[in-house]
Amino acid sequence: MTRLQRLFSWIRGHVIVADSTITALLALFTFGLGGNILFNPGLLYDFPAPVQTAWSIALLVPFVTRRRWPQVSALAFVALVLLHLLFGPCLLMTDFLAPFMLYSVMLYGNPRNSKAFIVLAFAVGGLTSIIETWTMTVGPILTGGSEQILLADGMVLNSSPSCSTVYSGQGLSQKCTDTLMQYLVMIFAVIALFLVSTVIIAYWQRARLMTVRMMRERNDAIAAREAEERNIAALAERARIARDMHDVVAHTLSIIIVQSDGGRYAGANDPAVARATMETIRHESERALHDMTRLLGVFGGSPHADYADIDALVAQARAVAPDAVITREIIGDARPDALGNQTSVSVYHVVQESLTNIRKYAGPKVTVHITETWGGSTLTVSITDNGRGASAGLDGHTPGYGLTGMRERIETVGGSVTFGPKMGGGFAVCATVPFAANSDGLSARDPSEDAHASASPAAIAGWTDGSATMRPPEYGRSGGTRTIISPKLPTLPTMQMVRDNLRSRPIAQAIDISGQRFNWVERLSQWTQRHYVLVDTVITILLVMMFGSASISLFSYGTGPQDILFRTMIVLELMPLCMRRRFPESCALIIAILSTLQLVIFEPIDLANAVSSMCALHAAVLYGREKAWRWTGLVSILDVLLIGVKVMLSQFGYPSILVFLMRDIIGYVPAQTDWPASGAMFTGMAYTLAVLALCAGVIAMARWTRSSCSNALVLQAREEALIAEQNKQRILAANLERDRISMNIQSEVTATLNSVIDRTVSGLRTLDEAEARGEKPTAESISSAFEAIGRQGREALAHMRQLLGILRETGFSDEDHAEEREGMRLRPAASLDEQMKSGFFRGMFQR
Structure with missing residues (x-):
């Protein structure tokens, strides 16, 4: 986790601190704007500036807790607004923050109560319109109105003459009524416009944030499961080794026991049968040793198993x-x-x-x-x-x-x-x-096989082609013999493949946990999230229509062919923006190349050039790889330097960098200008610094958004990276588990099978010695040799069962479980031999 990510994680856990800081900044802004208002009548009295400041501070208090307790804060804000409408100034600068409070309660409060707060907001807005219209037109009630309103700069504003006699007992005239209605409709229309816009934005953002929260939780769950997944992979590897040991070694030992029992009788009086049987036993034991080497090696499994x-x-x-x-x-x-x-x-x-x-x-x-x-x-x-x-x-x-x-x-x-x-x-x-x-x-392939094949770097890192993970060529079967299947030659992409690559990648979206159906705004918000390529395409078409027909240039350019070519270059430079979120870095690279050509070849620096470059830069840093800001920042610096040089050369009369470079070849003579060299250099440097600051701001904004985990596409890419890393960690955990136990088990298995082989070799030596003396081995000696082999085989089989019990029952062997079942762990507390001597599994006789 980067520093910015840790900062945002801390902010999400301490929202009151963040909102207190924001509220303090809002206070400075609102007090700065409203500090010069000397006259602000209320429904009852005219109130001086200190009273207005007190009411403004009171209205800002609920903003501190607007995300921690959104509904309580919203109700407190409404109560304070009603109080100051009735007993204080009719209008405060902090009243304009009411849409933000409505936005907060809809976004962070209970979705079931959103409609109630919307109705309440419009009701308070209607009451505000009535009171403000009356107060500003007729005047305060207890002061009997006011003929003149003194403004801060000394100017005098006369109140409506038609309403000046309302408090004198003459009542409302028709003209006063018309004036009141006009002001009422105008003020309520403005308030309603703000509220409707806030409601739409809140619904839109709520649907988006629901998806973001869901993806955050998924990312956190994947990260939290990392250690558990490693443990599961280690346990699965132990189970695999135990399973294959049983299939390879226990199977061989059972054959040895059956062969020794049969040879004890069939070969007692026939040395040739006895020798053949012993050779079979030795061959089977040696093959089991070879299979165990493969089992505990890289790929695992027996070569005789399909x-x-x-x-x-x-x-x-x-x-x-x-x-x-x-x-x-x-x-x-x-x-x-x-x-x-x-x-x-x-x-x-x-x-x-x-x-x-x-x-x-x-x-x-x-x-x-x-x-x-x-x-x-x-x-x-x-x-x-x-x-x-x-x-x-x-x-x-x-x-x-x-x-x-x-x-x-x-x-x-x-x-x-x-x-x-x-x-x-x-x-x-x-x-x-x-x-x-x-x-x-x-x-x-079984996923567990990837753990066995992890010695190949490609098996760990994965071979990628688009979004699919390609596996290395596998070993196939044909007629019982192993053949290597050659990889297929690359083929031209089909139309289906092109469509799949150009369409938006699926995004898992949240549902409303309150059980209510999404409204049209929320559905539209989720639709735009799912079809972001189409949305970007529509926006790009609108930009092409706007800039392609009427270019806005910082410098004038010529006419004729250059005009046509330049407009074509603008269109070509804008078109990649339709894929800015699907292929962000490729889009940024294409636009950077086109921007460089435009800066070198053509005269003007167009606004479309700046828009496309900044959008591509923002998309590459936000949606691209983690380190994409490095190469995009370097390319931005190069283009910014070209802008500075271009501006400087324009002051010397050169229409483009290309004309300056080819001036001797084409014989171009610049027009005389009054700009001094120092002035031209200063202008070029000023443009360079300004655009460089703009690029740095765009990169910083994209990095800020990326680290805040508030973008669905960024969270989806992070989820894919976490899953890929988790898969790699599972493979590494399985490899580590196999490495930890293979040496001990291999020595145990080798000793077990070698003991059987030694007994068999001893029996064969007895037969060879008797044959060398020209004697026929006695039935008792042959029977005794087979009995010794069978006894050793049974002891070896019992030993194998104890090993299997340890592998199956003792859990994990890593240091994270140092406190769990201390006497049964494989490492580092006790070796296999010590665990078997403990007697925990002694006497086990499993089928």
Whole structure:
């Protein structure tokens, strides 16, 4: 937040201080104007200047609280006005501030009471008209009128002769009545004009400020959610790592356990089978290590995890459990390319987790049916078995994170999944996923993948094309092999793309929280906010019509072709203003170039040139990038210097800068002038300083408006910047979380899998030693080796479950949560090993 933004934030929190300052300035202004009024009659008496000052100070008091307590302040102001109309001077300079009070109560008060205050304002205005007409025409009641009114400069103003005898008992004459009616109508018409204008402006501004307030609240909410979003991203990354660890490592360990149990019996009397089984176990362990490296690396995920690899997954399950019958059926027209990358991975893991659970819990000799039903826009995958089903939980294990991760994966891609025991035995899993929005072969990306791909600077900063965010080229699938999809060549923009770029960008607008319908003024105000490009276009056309037909120049210019060219240049210079809020900096650059050409080539400095330049400068600083004022300020300085040089050369008889530069080539001889050189330089410098001050004022005003957060387009751009920064912070938070835990987890996983590999290598060494001695390994030694491998695999699986429990249950690991669940945080209080030794998750045995 900049200093100006902090200042405006403080002002919004201390409105009484700001309004007190404004009221003090108003007091100086009004007292300065009304200090010389010596005669100001009231309805009862003639009042001297000190009484007028006292009443004026009293009327200014409600202005101090007009935004803090708008309705009370407005009622207090009305009461004071009525009192001074009846018992004080009939007219005070502070009475002219009444429209500002009406404006304040309509803008900051309860919208339901606006109509009541409008009626009250017109009623008081009517009463004021009557009393002022009577007092100024007939005179005060208790003094019996006045034949002469002495003005401050000594002049005498006679009152209406026809009304001078009213207090003498002769009554109102027809002429006096006509005079009173004329003054009454004139005064009330002026008051009504001010009030109607105030009402329209207040309604217009109220609709605009409702949108501004709503967008401020949205910006504040986004900023307040930043820390929460980082924490959510970190937690999501922990969940992703836990989910993928379960799918990669726990799946591999379950295969190792099943293989070791089978090898214990099948290979007891067959060293070749025993060796092949041990080699399979070692291969699976090494592959799991490789997958974990990718999982905790930049991109994450296993290279064997998508729809194209389901056949290999089924073949692997058949090899591991030869007594099981596994069938796969595809119903409908299979369209793998219609699945996005993340959806394809999710379907693979549903099948993988289901087969893993069947191996662990369904029992021996089960029949498994994998059915894929391809619809018009969805794919339904069901995996059913005829195993133990509900009775599988009788061994005391509890449901774990495999099914939870399955649900998370499917819900992430917009699908749904159900699972549970079947009637009559067995277990069923059914997942339905939608096709990707773009089914031409490009893969849809899950937002969580951006966190994994964040090593690329483009993934963090984003590639932008207009308002759309472009992603780097992705890795696609084709026939089970990975291919890089080349980016498409740039194409010419279509008419639809041109229309989308030229139209106003959508602005979210507020609704009336009071439940009332907006009136026509408020609706028109919101319409102009939504269609600001059209509004700017209409204004630009009016400017072209005004300046194109009758130019207003500071210096006269020639006739003929130069006149036509100059008017054409004026039109060209005004036209970019129709896009001053849609493309502010581009508009400013075009106008700056045209202004430079006009200053160099043509003779006059036209008012249209100044209007277009100042409007473009204001728009670029207000609606452009945060630092746009730097380059626009530099360009303004260059153009201002050209103006000074042009004015100075005109005093020496040169019509333009171009003529001066080419004077020797074209043989131009300037006309003799009486201006001395010092006078010409002074004039040029005076113009330079004046225009430079004007440019500085425009930049300051735009910066002031931008920092005050009172413009809907500025707030919308700030909201987009906050969202982009929040997305970047989420990615960085996920990266940081992965970096924090990957080293510990990777060492834990490596140690776990290496322990299994060591047992397997030990078993293979036993086989090799027996073969080297020319002996056949005994059944007991082979059985013992497989038993050791199985025992190590079960210990490793239990260890993995403890790791998963820590990742799933311990929350965040950043220092912002140092006081939360101290013994369970991953860092910096306790390492994984220490948390696991604490026994918090000891004994967990999850499915």
